[in-house]
Amino acid sequence: MSTDPSQKAAGPVLEVRDLEVHYGPRRRRRRALHGVSLSVAPGETVGIIGETGSGKSTLARAALGLVRASAGSIVIGGEDVSAYGHRSWRALRRRGVIQYVFQDPLRSLDPDLTIEASLAEPLLIQGVSRQEAATRVRAFLSRVRLSDDLLDRLPGELSGGQRQRVAVARALVTEPRLVILDEPVSALDSANRVQILQILKELRADGVALVFISHDLGSVAGVADRIAVLYRGELVEAGTARDVISEPRHPYTRLLVRSAPTLHSAPADRAEREALRALLHA
Numbered sequence: 001m002s003t004d005p006s007q008k009a010a011g012p013v014l015e016v017r018d019l020e021v022h023y024g025p026r027r028r029r030r031r032a033l034h035g036v037s038l039s040v041a042p043g044e045t046v047g048i049i050g051e052t053g054s055g056k057s058t059l060a061r062a063a064l065g066l067v068r069a070s071a072g073s074i075v076i077g078g079e080d081v082s083a084y085g086h087r088s089w090r091a092l093r094r095r096g097v098i099q100y101v102f103q104d105p106l107r108s109l110d111p112d113l114t115i116e117a118s119l120a121e122p123l124l125i126q127g128v129s130r131q132e133a134a135t136r137v138r139a140f141l142s143r144v145r146l147s148d149d150l151l152d153r154l155p156g157e158l159s160g161g162q163r164q165r166v167a168v169a170r171a172l173v174t175e176p177r178l179v180i181l182d183e184p185v186s187a188l189d190s191a192n193r194v195q196i197l198q199i200l201k202e203l204r205a206d207g208v209a210l211v212f213i214s215h216d217l218g219s220v221a222g223v224a225d226r227i228a229v230l231y232r233g234e235l236v237e238a239g240t241a242r243d244v245i246s247e248p249r250h251p252y253t254r255l256l257v258r259s260a261p262t263l264h265s266a267p268a269d270r271a272e273r274e275a276l277r278a279l280l281h282a
């Protein structure tokens, strides 16, 4: 049986079961995630929304092997990676099966590598020839609407929006099965935000699965097939994007929907928002 998760096509590309994550030393141990279960099908875009501190980044980091689960399981491409050590996770990430985009593109890009080297690196690691890598890099650059002129620049010489587009191109250039995007548009101005969201929609057509994490329901709503809502470390609601937005069940989801002006033609009713807030903090 193959032990390479990239070789297993059938079934969910990501399956998280009863995930628990704690931070801190034993006496001051704090629970960041509790009983989180989530499944992402090939080619599906799942939005994870929640307020600050709800555990969104922790879930992303756990799925990338950057924090250790205290309980539960993580299965990527049919392979249980929960017991993977540091090296196996690193190898999995380097093989490009799972990729990531963080809020700050400087975290995803090496500041000392030119844009061309940064984009080619994951391909060269996979054994792609230099010539083929150069062709693919240029093709992806145009898909994220950047010009070849940027190829010999360093990340520090680009605008924030250009950097984030490079980070998106780098995550997708190896044609991974799963990309985790943690607040990919939160640091951008509205014009860049709209462009990146449009680019993500277009890239979905390639069949890659996306986990799109955001505190902003408005950003996720137009891209996600399904939406899961994290509240205080627990998944309190999950469903199709349409159902979660049109018929939110949990009070916190209702508050999010009411507070997202882009989802409504009229401003949400302030009294109702206040009532929901009071209910959540009771």
Ligand SMILES: Nc1ncnc2c1ncn2[C@@H]1O[C@H](COP(=O)(O)OP(=O)(O)OP(=O)(O)O)[C@@H](O)[C@H]1O
Pocket: 023, 024, 031, 032, 050, 051, 052, 053, 054, 055, 056, 057, 058, 059, 215
């Ligand atoms: N390295 C860490 N050490 C200790 N506690 C942490 C660490 N990282 C996160 N936490 C705590 O875990 C909880 C969840 O944090 P997390 O960063 O996952 O939330 P988030 O929903 O991504 O928030 P934000 O939107 O502000 O990034 C918070 O209470 C946070 O203080």
